[in-house]
Amino acid sequence: MRKYLLLVLTCSLALPLVAAPLRQPNPIREHGKEEGMMLDLNKVSLGTINDVEEKKQYLSTVQLEKQRIQNYMLRQVYEDAYTLYKRGDYQRAQEMAQTILSIDPNFTQASTLAKQASHMGAYGTTSEAEVIDAKFQEAARLYNSGRLVEANEKLDEILTIQPHNSKAQSWQKHIDKDIAQEYARRGNVAYDKKDYQTALDNWYNALLIRKDDPALVNKIAQTENQLREQQVKEAMEKAMNYYNNGQYLESYATFERITKIQPGDQRVQKYMGQLKEEIAQGYYDAGNKSFNAAKYDPAISYWTQAKKWGADANQMDSLIKKARNAKEDALRRKQDQAKQAMIKAQQEKEAAKAKEQEKQDEELQDENIETIMEMGNGGLSPLPGTSSGNQLQDVGNNTYQGIGSAGGRVSAEAQEASRQKYKEGLDAYNQDDYERARQAWIVAKQLDPGNTDADLGLRKVEGLIGIGSNR
Numbered sequence: 001m002r003k004y005l006l007l008v009l010t011c012s013l014a015l016p017l018v019a020a021p022l023r024q025p026n027p028i029r030e031h032g033k034e035e036g037m038m039l040d041l042n043k044v045s046l047g048t049i050n051d052v053e054e055k056k057q058y059l060s061t062v063q064l065e066k067q068r069i070q071n072y073m074l075r076q077v078y079e080d081a082y083t084l085y086k087r088g089d090y091q092r093a094q095e096m097a098q099t100i101l102s103i104d105p106n107f108t109q110a111s112t113l114a115k116q117a118s119h120m121g122a123y124g125t126t127s128e129a130e131v132i133d134a135k136f137q138e139a140a141r142l143y144n145s146g147r148l149v150e151a152n153e154k155l156d157e158i159l160t161i162q163p164h165n166s167k168a169q170s171w172q173k174h175i176d177k178d179i180a181q182e183y184a185r186r187g188n189v190a191y192d193k194k195d196y197q198t199a200l201d202n203w204y205n206a207l208l209i210r211k212d213d214p215a216l217v218n219k220i221a222q223t224e225n226q227l228r229e230q231q232v233k234e235a236m237e238k239a240m241n242y243y244n245n246g247q248y249l250e251s252y253a254t255f256e257r258i259t260k261i262q263p264g265d266q267r268v269q270k271y272m273g274q275l276k277e278e279i280a281q282g283y284y285d286a287g288n289k290s291f292n293a294a295k296y297d298p299a300i301s302y303w304t305q306a307k308k309w310g311a312d313a314n315q316m317d318s319l320i321k322k323a324r325n326a327k328e329d330a331l332r333r334k335q336d337q338a339k340q341a342m343i344k345a346q347q348e349k350e351a352a353k354a355k356e357q358e359k360q361d362e363e364l365q366d367e368n369i370e371t372i373m374e375m376g377n378g379g380l381s382p383l384p385g386t387s388s389g390n391q392l393q394d395v396g397n398n399t400y401q402g403i404g405s406a407g408g409r410v411s412a413e414a415q416e417a418s419r420q421k422y423k424e425g426l427d428a429y430n431q432d433d434y435e436r437a438r439q440a441w442i443v444a445k446q447l448d449p450g451n452t453d454a455d456l457g458l459r460k461v462e463g464l465i466g467i468g469s470n471r
Contacts, residue, residue, distance in 0.1 A: 074100050078110055085117050093117040108153075112160040132158055132165070139171065148179050180209035184216065196227035232262050239271070248279045280309035287319065296327035364423075410448045418448035425457060434461045 081096035097114035100107050120128060135158050142151035152175050158168040187202035203220050210216060235258045242251035252275045258268050287302035300323045307316040410418075425440030438461045444454035 070103070074104055074107060074110075078107070078113070081110070081113060081117075085113060085120075090117040090120045108156065109160045112157045116161050128161065132162060136167070136171075143175065148175055148182065151175055152179070176209045180206040183209075191223060194230070196223050196230060199223055200227065228261055232258055232265075235261070236268075243275070248275055248282065251275060252279065276310050280306045280311040283309060284311055284316075287323075291319075291323055291326070294326075294330065296323045296330070299323045410450060414447045415451075418444045418451045418454065421447065422451060422454045422457070425454065425461075429457065429461060434465050437461050438465070438467075 077096055077100055081093045081100070084090075084096065085093035094114050094117035097110045097117060100110040101114065104110075116128075116131065120131075135154055139151045139154035139158070142148075142154060152172060155168045155172045155175070158165055159172075162168070183202045183206035187199040187206065190196075190198035190202060200220060200223055203216060203223070207213065207216055207220065235254055239251045239254035239258070242248070242254060252272060255268050255272045255275065258265065259272075262268075283302045283306035287299045287306060290296070290299035290302060300320050303311075303316045303319050303323070307313055421440050421444035425437040425444065428434075428437035428440060438458060441454040441458040441461070444451050445458065448454075
C-alpha cells in the first residue's frame with residue numbers, strides 16, 4: 001500500500017516539472033515501471049525541434065502523456081482504496097480516496113467512495129444495504145421525473161460501492177437506451193430546422209451509446225455532407241460580399257476557410273488566384289503613390305507585401321532598393337539644409353553683433369564730440385591769437401573733420417590706436433588728471449597727426465597747466 005501512496009506523491013511532485021534536456025539523445029524507458037515512465041518524460045529534449053508550432057504540439061503531447069500516467073496511477077490507488085473499503089478498513093479507504101481527490105477533484109468514483117467510507121465508518125457495515133436501497137430509490141425518482149443523466153449518475157454511485165450489482169447494471173442499460181433515444185429525437189428536431197451542427201452533436205452523443213446502429217451512422221454521414229455544403233454556401237456569399245466591398249484580404253481569408261471545409265474546389269482556387277493578383281496590384285499601386293509623395297517607409301512596406309502576394313520579386317526588390325536610396329538621399333539633404341540653416345543663423349548673429357558694436361562706437365564718438373564741444377565752451381583760456389567764439393567754431397569744425405578720417409597715409413590700425421589713446425586722455429581729463437591726459441593725447445597725435453580731437457584736447461590741457469605748445 002505504501003508503494004502506491006509513494007507513486008501518488010511522485011506524480012503530484014513531478015507533474016509541474018518542465019522537461020529538461022540531458023546528454024543522452026535517446027532515453028531508455030523502463031518498461032512496466034511507472035517511475036521509469038515519469039523519468040522518461042523529464043529526459044526529453046526539445047533542442048532538435050525548431051518550429052514554434054512543432055514545439056507547442058510536442059509539449060501538448062508530453063502533457064497528455066503525463067495526464068495518462070497520472071490517471072493510471074490514480075486508478076491503481078483507487079483500486080487499493082476500494083479493497084480497503086471491502087475489508088472494512090473505512091478510515092484508510094477514506095484517506096486514500098481524499099488523497100486521490102486532492103490530485104484530481106473530478107474523480108467521481110473516489111468522491112463516492114470517500115463519502116460511503118465516511119458513512120460506513122460512522123454507522124457500521126450493516127448500513128451498506130440501506131445506503132444502496134436509498135440510492136436505488138433516488139435513481140428511480142430522478143428517472144420518473146425525466147432526469148435521466150442524474151439517475152444514471154446515481155446508479156454509478158451504486159456500482160462504485162458494488163461493482164457487480166446486476167440490478168444497477170440492468171437499470172443503466174435501460175436508461176442508456178432512453179438517453180440515446182432522447183439524443184436521437186433532439187437531433188431529428190434540429191435537422192428539420194436545418195440546424196445541421198446541432199443535429200450532428202446530438203446524434204454523435206446517441207452513437208456513443210448505440211454503437212451498432214447503421215441507420216444512425218448513415219444519417220450522420222449524409223448530414224455531414226449537407227453541413228459542409230451549407231457552410232461552403234454561406235462562406236461563398238460572405239467572401240463575395242467582402243470582394244464587392246473592396247475588402248480583398250477578408251475575402252481571401254474566407255476563401256481559405258472554404259478550402260479547409262471542402263478541399264480541391266476548383267472554383268474557389270480560381271477566385272483565390274484572381275484575388276492574389278488584385279491584392280498584389282493594390283499593394284504595388286499604394287507603394288507607387290507613397291513613393292511619389294516621398295513617403296519611403298510606407299512605400300517599402302507596400303512593395304514588400306506585393307512581393308508576398310505574388311508580384312514579380314525582381315521588380316519589387318528593385319523598387320524597394322530605389323526607395324531606400326531615395327530615403328537616404330532625402331535624409332542627407334535634410335541634414336545639409338539643417339547645417340546650412342545653422343551656419344546662416346550664426347552668420348546673422350555675428351552680423352547683428354557687429355552692427356550693434358558699430359552702433360555703440362558711433363554713440364561713443366558722438367559723446368566724445370559733445371564732450372570736446374563742452375570743453376570749448378567751458379571757460380578755458382582761448383588759444384593764442386583767437387577769440388573764444390572763434391575758437392569754439394574752430395573746435396566744432398576740426399572735431400567734425402577729424403572723426404573717422406583716415407588722415408593721409410596713416411594706417412587703419414594707427415588710426416584705431418590713436419582713437420583709443422584719445423579716449424584714455426579724455427578719461428584722465430574728466431578726472432582732472434591733466435598731465436596723464438596730455439601724455440595720452442601726445443601719443444594719439446604721434447599715431448595719427450590728423451586726429452584733430454587729440455589736437456584740440458592737447459591745446460586745452462596745455463593751456464590749463466600753462467605749457468606752451470611747440471607743435
